[in-house]
């Protein structure tokens with residue numbers, strides 16, 4: 001099957017030009033002006049941007065967490081992602097403490113295989129690093145799970161102490177992988193949560209006040225130092241604030257290296273949302289939203305190449321689930337829905353408002369994640385030989401975000417009523433038209449596991 005996309009304005013992380021794209025089955029086979037070829041299907045993209053499908057390397061689908069499950073499954077979550085221009089996601093497998101990595105891998109694989117619409121891969125969250133899990137790291141890398149998550153918080157369920165963290169970094173380095181980290185000081189956060197509760201301070205605002213900037217700045221610096229000591233490539237997930245980015249900046253000046261991800265919400269929303277009684281629970285996530293000055297630092301960090309990826313930490317819960325914490329902020333399931341909104345919001349708030357260039361947009365929404373996580377150039381760009389994961393985007397069509405029209409399995413939106421400039425019109429996933437004019441055209445189970453390669457430090 002040959003598909004021809006004609007006259008689109010192609011934007012990659014480095015280029016910007018008008019041309020045709022020829023796809024044979026799943027792969028891009030030619031790019032050029034006025035390609036004179038026969039095709040089974042012709043898509044007219046004149047006047048539209050043609051960009052790589054989004055890669056969201058930080059999502060939580062169907063995740064057991066805080067006594068419940070995140071409400072998007074592989075089926076609903078990857079489908080919603082496609083509607084919003086994201087063709088591949090990387091989800092986090094959570095090892096159960098005391099159990100093997102393999103058993104967790106099997107569990108997640110069982111949920112995703114045959115149900116996902118979009119392509120997916122896994123990070124392995126190692127929550128119990130010991131001699132037995134150490135011996136499993138190589139198997140995971142061989143299976144294409146080349147990144148390992150460490151939580152420096154959530155003691156008793158997910159957290160690794162520094163002894164375990166250094167051991168994990170050493171082993172992952174040896175096997176050619178990368179460690180991504182939830183970098184906050186879990187001990188200090190637990191202390192502040194207990195203190196607020198003992199003072200009867202139980203509203204969502206105290207979730208925010210229990211995770212001050214210093215908890216993230218301290219852990220981000222500590223992680224970067226430990227990763228650099230071991231020589232293991234490190235990646236800080238969901239970095240939110242000036243203090244944490246400055247900790248990274250200071251270390252890059254000493255020639256230390258660490259990759260940094262922020263999430264769309266930390267660029268666009270701020271902590272004033274916690275000041276409204278229980279309604280603020282919609283944005284209870286960890287780390288919490290920060291201040292306007294932090295947003296400016298993060299936008300600047302993107303342009304300074306200190307922040308390489310904009311993800312979501314998509315972890316939705318129904319309002320009913322959020323109500324589990326009605327009387328106690330520490331019981332509100334942490335997370336918010338964004339998998340469908342990231343691509344359009346970042347374009348609208350970033351490119352349309354002149355904060356980032358279209359090339360930078362492609363870099364942080366797709367290309368850099370593909371490079372860092374061993375999927376490039378199969379994923380993350382528009383080039384001959386790459387998978388035809390393509391978004392045809394109308395930069396001039398505006399629409400409004402609402403839970404009434406979104407496809408995520410959750411009954412509110414963190415962005416209700418936001419005006420978005422730019423709209424995902426058509427999405428191709430491995431050459432198949434997956435989304436066209438607000439309709440999903442591929443079957444459940446079309447999504448494939450992406451076996452990732454070893455980490456190359458290429459950005």
Ligand code: DUC
Pocket residue numbers: 060182284285286287313315334335336
């Ligand atoms: N933070 C969240 O808000 N949700 C899931 C896990 C996390 O670290």
Ligand code: ZN
Pocket residue numbers: 182237238286287
């Ligand atoms: Zn996290």
Ligand code: ZN
Pocket residue numbers: 058059060313
């Ligand atoms: Zn997360």
Ligand code: ZN
Pocket residue numbers: 084344399420423424
């Ligand atoms: Zn939209």
